[in-house]
Amino acid sequence: MYNERRAANRNRALPSAPKGPPSYPRSRDRLPHRLPKRSYPLRRDDHPREHHYSRHQQQTRYQETPVPSFESLKPRDTRWDVCVAKLQGMSARFAKASGVFPSPSISRVDTLTAEEVKELIGKQQKYEQMRRERQVSQNISGISNSKASKTVHLQGIDFDIISTQTVHTYLENFLASTVIPNVSYEDLKITTRVDGQSLIVECMSSLVATTLLSFQGKQIEEFQCTLQVNRPPDYIASSKPLVRKEQDAQIVDEIIETSSLICVNGISKESLADDLRKVFAEFGTLYSISILLDKLSYDSIGVAFINYMSLNENITYKDIFNNVKEKYQWNCHWACRNRDHRYFQSCDITTMNIKELVDFRTREISKHEHTSTIQILNVLPANQLIGDETDKQFNVFRNEVSQLRGFKDIKVIKPPKDVKSITPEEFVPEYDMW
Numbered sequence: 001m002y003n004e005r006r007a008a009n010r011n012r013a014l015p016s017a018p019k020g021p022p023s024y025p026r027s028r029d030r031l032p033h034r035l036p037k038r039s040y041p042l043r044r045d046d047h048p049r050e051h052h053y054s055r056h057q058q059q060t061r062y063q064e065t066p067v068p069s070f071e072s073l074k075p076r077d078t079r080w081d082v083c084v085a086k087l088q089g090m091s092a093r094f095a096k097a098s099g100v101f102p103s104p105s106i107s108r109v110d111t112l113t114a115e116e117v118k119e120l121i122g123k124q125q126k127y128e129q130m131r132r133e134r135q136v137s138q139n140i141s142g143i144s145n146s147k148a149s150k151t152v153h154l155q156g157i158d159f160d161i162i163s164t165q166t167v168h169t170y171l172e173n174f175l176a177s178t179v180i181p182n183v184s185y186e187d188l189k190i191t192t193r194v195d196g197q198s199l200i201v202e203c204m205s206s207l208v209a210t211t212l213l214s215f216q217g218k219q220i221e222e223f224q225c226t227l228q229v230n231r232p233p234d235y236i237a238s239s240k241p242l243v244r245k246e247q248d249a250q251i252v253d254e255i256i257e258t259s260s261l262i263c264v265n266g267i268s269k270e271s272l273a274d275d276l277r278k279v280f281a282e283f284g285t286l287y288s289i290s291i292l293l294d295k296l297s298y299d300s301i302g303v304a305f306i307n308y309m310s311l312n313e314n315i316t317y318k319d320i321f322n323n324v325k326e327k328y329q330w331n332c333h334w335a336c337r338n339r340d341h342r343y344f345q346s347c348d349i350t351t352m353n354i355k356e357l358v359d360f361r362t363r364e365i366s367k368h369e370h371t372s373t374i375q376i377l378n379v380l381p382a383n384q385l386i387g388d389e390t391d392k393q394f395n396v397f398r399n400e401v402s403q404l405r406g407f408k409d410i411k412v413i414k415p416p417k418d419v420k421s422i423t424p425e426e427f428v429p430e431y432d433m434w
Helices: 002-012 092-097 114-134 164-176 206-215 273-283 317-328 354-359 388-402
Strands: 151-155 190-195 198-203 228-230 262-265 284-294 300-311 331-334 411-414 430-433
Touching (some): 092 114, 164 190, 164 198, 198 206, 206 228, 262 317, 273 300
Antiparallel strands (some): 190 198, 411 430
């Protein structure tokens, strides 16, 4: 039925009008909006419509040329992968950087003497030694890069009333609105979690964690509590002595994270570094004074960090704290000290000085017993010790130390593979000896 209706409609249709002569519709002289007796640039009519586009037309999938293979592109006559007998022991990169091969078609191998080749190989070994020295700090983290140095514990908040997200937002807003020396915006990110009655705050930088120590003993009206901020029990403080050159007598504006760092709370908003210098300079030689400022008003937020190089005779830090509290109502406390254990480290252990620390046993490494065994503690968290990347870092450090003389072995205490599924009471470390 449907096909019959279509045929009937087709028979009733009128014949179409005859087609006229072909015309070029894009010819500008025939456009209706062109006014007469005006000079318009006319389009040339000697270009047929079918050749209006470029003769280099787009190729279709059936007109693509075959892609040449890599084997056909390989150089046939080359000697770049063949080492010259005269340059044995020299890397190709160093030879090119030294000018032995100025260009692919020019070579100076024939003009080099045996003395020059020996001198170049000696320079290469020297550069490799310098490169290993520069990479030492990247292999084993220092005190300020450890996980414990970037963590603080907050207590005194009732989490049944105040949510964790509220405290997290409060701390983030405080850090975002405060000028902290030598801290970029990317380092202000923090993560929080509740462990019993404590809020554990993990920071991206140790300076940020030190800044949060300024909340110690503060009354927070938003939470209606007094905060207690402490370092983790396994925190190790740096006790390196602060030394200043004679020509650099000016007090620096930085937060120096040592065991002698003092946090001062309660100073006025109008206080300047000179005002604090006049107060604290009578007790000893100052090394650094840093006042935390508000980013909008650049006024003091009431917190300052102070470092002493040395104290005057018969003056103790306890005397300073009591004197400042009595005269100015300022509260002082230690910012980089372990509350539970007095762990200190007076040097940075690297490949360059590890041999010296073992040979000179009378040199003070820490406040504990002197020994020929050096323990690198508190470097990485337990979950990172399982990864392959950490194994590579320790392997590089092991290779560097093995080049020195006087070492028997290196032991790495690694957690078991299922460390995430056990409690701290069930934790039994595994010892891997290298």
